[in-house]
Amino acid sequence: HLKGKTAIITGSNSGIGLGVARELARAGADVVLNSFTDRDEDHALAQEIAEEHGVAARYIAADLSDGAAARGLIEAAGRCDILVNNAGIQHVAPIEEFPAAKWDAIIAINLSSAFHTTAVALPMMRKAGWGRVINIASAHGLTASPYKGAYVAAKHGIVGFTKVTALETAREPITANAICPGYVLTPLVEAQIPDTMQKYGMERDEVIEKVMLERQPSKEFATTEQLGGTCAFLCSDAAAQITGTTISVDGGWTAL
Numbered sequence: 001h002l003k004g005k006t007a008i009i010t011g012s013n014s015g016i017g018l019g020v021a022r023e024l025a026r027a028g029a030d031v032v033l034n035s036f037t038d039r040d041e042d043h044a045l046a047q048e049i050a051e052e053h054g055v056a057a058r059y060i061a062a063d064l065s066d067g068a069a070a071r072g073l074i075e076a077a078g079r080c081d082i083l084v085n086n087a088g089i090q091h092v093a094p095i096e097e098f099p100a101a102k103w104d105a106i107i108a109i110n111l112s113s114a115f116h117t118t119a120v121a122l123p124m125m126r127k128a129g130w131g132r133v134i135n136i137a138s139a140h141g142l143t144a145s146p147y148k149g150a151y152v153a154a155k156h157g158i159v160g161f162t163k164v165t166a167l168e169t170a171r172e173p174i175t176a177n178a179i180c181p182g183y184v185l186t187p188l189v190e191a192q193i194p195d196t197m198q199k200y201g202m203e204r205d206e207v208i209e210k211v212m213l214e215r216q217p218s219k220e221f222a223t224t225e226q227l228g229g230t231c232a233f234l235c236s237d238a239a240a241q242i243t244g245t246t247i248s249v250d251g252g253w254t255a256l
């Protein structure tokens with residue numbers, strides 16, 4: 001149902017972003033992949049998606065910690081019907097030990113980059129007469145955990161920014177929503193395991209069951225395919241009146 005649409009997915013050479021790119025391509029969209037690296041394997045991912053789904057797929061490198069580069073990504077793509085702001089990083093530390101540079105990087109990548117990409121993408125959507133903005137927030141956009149100050153602040157921030165985007169486009173065939181995943185086993189989550197093991201003095205399996213999935217009542221990780229499917233749904237006609245809200249894909253986390 002997305003034939004002829006161009007989707008730009010930030011931070012999509014891995015994890016959820018890559019899963020979203022694959023699902024939108026499966027639905028017929030041309031896709032633009034992105035991360036800050038510019039390796040052969042990044043471009044090969046786009047090639048693989050193009051061949052598998054018979055769509056146009058490109059990889060455009062841009063470091064989204066830089067606002068001008070975030071704007072440049074959308075400009076370089078030239079067209080944006082579907083914008084998925086997904087790029088994100090994490091750092092876990094108590095507030096008094098939280099490195100200021102990490103705070104700034106998390107706010108820049110997880111929050112400010114979405115402002116910059118949205119600012120350039122909205123005029124393109126208006127010109128095309130249709131658009132979808134999908135921000136990948138988190139259960140941490142709705143609730144908090146200790147030691148994730150910057151991440152929780154950025155994710156709450158993007159939920160608010162999503163509502164503003166929806167209100168500014170409310171009279172147009174454009175919607176803006178945030179998806180709030182619980183734990184998805186991706187490289188970002190994998191990278192948190194050693195720190196968390198140390199912090200709580202636990203083994204890997206214990207960290208997964210007692211810390212990560214402690215608040216996920218389903219006791220299962222969500223998958224990147226499920227996140228991609230949720231994005232595809234938000235791009236469907238059935239979702240045309242869904243705007244300015246959050247959709248949790250969290251195994252019941254936020255019901256607790």
Ligand code: NAD
Nearest residue numbers: 011012013015016035036063064087088138183184186188
């Ligand atoms: P990931 O580390 O696999 O993917 C993050 C992506 O962002 C990668 O492609 C990475 O290259 C890219 N990225 C990082 N810094 C960048 C920069 N400066 N410029 C451009 N791209 C950059 O992690 P993921 O788990 O797939 O996370 C994707 C999004 O989903 C993040 O916003 C994350 O906060 C959110 N999320 C993840 C989970 C989870 O459990 N995995 C849960 C809730 C929300």
